[in-house]
Amino acid sequence: MPLPSCRIESDGPGRLRVEGDLDELGVPALRSALETHGGVPALVVDLSDASYLCSQAVSVLVGAIRGSEAMGRSLTLEALDGSIAHRVLQVLAIPHEAI
Numbered sequence: 001m002p003l004p005s006c007r008i009e010s011d012g013p014g015r016l017r018v019e020g021d022l023d024e025l026g027v028p029a030l031r032s033a034l035e036t037h038g039g040v041p042a043l044v045v046d047l048s049d050a051s052y053l054c055s056q057a058v059s060v061l062v063g064a065i066r067g068s069e070a071m072g073r074s075l076t077l078e079a080l081d082g083s084i085a086h087r088v089l090q091v092l093a094i095p096h097e098a099i
Helices: 027-036 055-070 084-091
Strands: 006-010 015-022 042-053 074-079
Touching: 006 027, 015 027, 027 055, 042 055, 042 084, 055 074, 074 084
Parallel strands: 015 042, 042 074
Antiparallel strands: 006 015
């Protein structure tokens, strides 16, 4: 079985950083990381170093935002202005912060 071509790491309390291609192979790791950090009142997911976002990953991120809002928590997506992630989130009108 091929290995995911992305890395998802905790980048301090309430922060996750995604690097590389977030393709279908990386979706389970993304889901797991979001679930692990789901109890914090505010979570930031930095997608600035993501070089690809598959539709499944986008769906997981949108679901996590909605789930956080329903529980009175916040989940903020960050992406470097002009990056692949920023353009994908912008085209799909997914709330995020350009950094």
